[in-house]
Amino acid sequence: MSGTVRLFVNDDLGEGQSVPLSRDHAHYLFGVMRLTAGDRILLFNGRDGEVSARVVEAGKRGGTLLVEAVTKPLQMPPDLWLLFAPIKKARTDFIVEKAAEMGAARICPxxxxxxxxxxxxxxxxxxxxxxxxxxxxxxxVPEVAGLEKLDRVLDDWPADRQLMFCDEALVGEAASSSALTGGLGRGGDAPWAILIGPEGGFSDRERQRLRGFDFAHRVSLGPRILRADTAAVAALTLWQMQLGDWT
Amino acid sequence: MSGTVRLFVNDDLGEGQSVPLSRDHAHYLFGVMRLTAGDRILLFNGRDGEVSARVVEAGKRGGTLLVEAVTKPLQMPPDLWLLFAPIKKARTDFIVEKAAEMGAARICPxxxxxxxxxxxxxxxxxxxxxxxxxxxxxxxVPEVAGLEKLDRVLDDWPADRQLMFCDEALVGEAASSSALTGGLGRGGDAPWAILIGPEGGFSDRERQRLRGFDFAHRVSLGPRILRADTAAVAALTLWQMQLGDWT
Incomplete structure (x- = not known):
């Protein structure tokens, strides 16, 4: 991790642009991190890549930054959604954090x-x-969507999006990560989604429905039962290695 | 997850064996889970596989179970160590939990x-x-070793154990998960270890030392910087898929 503070802001980040700080950001930069005028931080907004910026004014309730130069181009994640069934608070937080770190484009509870x-x-x-x-x-930053019923999400499923479906009924069976690459080849820019079931597993009806879709590909995550948060990270790794931007 | 309670015990678990319960286990089974005489649970001890057992006596401070039958054979994980640098408490706990779930044989802070x-x-x-x-x-259950200095661990490194070394200096470079399979083929029963660095990364000296070992294989975990706990799960997934028991 870099020692330089990085902040996500909504403002445009062209060179020479002045960026006003929210009260929260001013508190964080000047109260918590003890930065002062002249200090350098990094900014990104999800559109313009990462830029370096100098503190011009540092106040208790606000402040101003000046954008100096682009330090990193915008790097979009692959077009990958992570669908998961919310679990206990700490583990749900964890899944969202990990999905953002590992490069999901959209997070759908x-x-x-x-x-x-x-x-x-x-x-x-x-x-x-x-x-x-x-x-x-x-x-x-991936967008976190509102909670929707799985059945409704599947009713409206986009025709061209493939779905990697982590089926815990496959635990103990021969693994099938080859399912992903088997008929499909590399993902390239194809839209995909990963679906992680709840702690109690899918219902028989849900599993049958999922198995019936041409766009759904069952994979195994090894011979042990994984918790949902573990399964999310493992599935993201598997996908990124085989079809995503780790290859 | 199964609805049946599973407990790890130290006792032998042959059929017909009587298993005395510790005070903690008795409290959990009869106080928390409200089991009573005649109820069935599952036991394992790391040697005899998993067995089903019946509650024979249920008391506040103890009790007895009777082993009925083997329900699952002993399944050893691959001979894989996970070495990691301890971080904040919650994330260290998480790494240990995930290593046990994902099938590491030994966990070495x-x-x-x-x-x-x-x-x-x-x-x-x-x-x-x-x-x-x-x-x-x-x-x-993997053994959690005591904390040792990385340098000392490397001084005493076993001659035949390969080391997958997650080098965050590779972030942004072309990935190299092929390093694992490239010259090495499938892992089979070969002893391996995974090393995850601290949040601040390895020092230059440590990185140089690691790169100098024939047994050390550098891999990339994608183009983003991962937190240590994410890196642990991702690295375990990568290894299990390519060399371990997920294949």
Whole structure:
């Protein structure tokens, strides 16, 4: 990790641009991190890449930065959605953080028949995604969608998007990560999604429905049962290695 | 996850064997889980596989189980060590939990030049590994070793053990997961270890030393900087897919 502070902002970040700071950002930069006028930080907005900026004014309730130069081009993640069934708060936070670090483009909480948690705090999860992108050197922040029923998401499934479906009924069976590359070749720019089931697994009806789709590809995540948060990171790794930007 | 309670015990688990319960286990089974005489649970001890057992006596401070039948054979993980530099408490706990879930055989906290945390609670981490094995349906619990200096671990490195070394200096370079399979072929029963650096990265001296070893193989975990806990799960996935028991 870099020692330089990185912040996600909504402002445009052209060279020479002046960036006003929100109260929260001013508190963080000048109160917590003790920066003063002349100090350098890094900014990104999800559109213009990463830029370096100098502190011009440092106040308790606000301040101004001046954009100096582009330090990193915009790097978009692959067109990959992560669908997961929310679990306990800390583990849901963790899944969102990891999805942002590992390069998912969109994070979609879905309610399944066995999902325990019927509510999410979308704004808090979005803030977690921002923080993860700030920490991991990303130039882009995935959007956290609102909670939707899995059945409805599948009703409206986009025709060209493939779905990697982590089927815990495959635990103990011969693994099938080859399913991904088998008939499909490299992903390239093809749109994909990963679906991680709830702690209690999918219902038989859900599993049957998923297995019936041409766009759905079952994979195994090894011979042990993984918790949902572990499964999310493992599935993102598997996908990124075989079809994404780790290859 | 199974609805049946699974417990790790130290006792032998032959058919017909009587298993006395510790005070903690009795409290958990009869106080927390509300089991009574005649109820069935699952036990494993890391030697005999998984067995089903019946509650014979249920007391507040103890009790007895009777082993009925083997339900799962002993499944050893591959001979894989996970070496990592301890970080903040919650993330260190997480790494141990995930290593146990994902099938590491031994978990070795190592102190590097930039490691923040110079102490670990080995007994607490071992308890996390046990709990993870109970949850994930494992029949084996990895040992959590005491904290050792990385330099000393490398001084005494076993001649035949390969080391996958996640070098964050490779972030942005072309990835090299092929390094693992390139000259090496499938891992089979070969002993391996994975090394995850601290949040601050390895020192230049450490990195140079690691690069100098024939047994050390550098891999990239993609174009973004991963937190140490994310890197641990991603590295375990990569290894298990290419050389371990997910293949």
């Amino acid at each position: 879905v309610a399944t028949e066995f999902t325990n948690s019927e509510r999410i705090r979308q704004d808090r999860l979005q803030a977690h995604a921002v923080e993860a992108a700030e920490q991991c050197g990303g130039t882009w | 190592v102190a590097t030049e930039f490691t923040n945390s110079e102490r670990i609670r080995q007994d607490r981490l071992q308890a996390h590994a046990v709990e993870a094995a109970e949850q994930c349906g494992g029949t084996w």
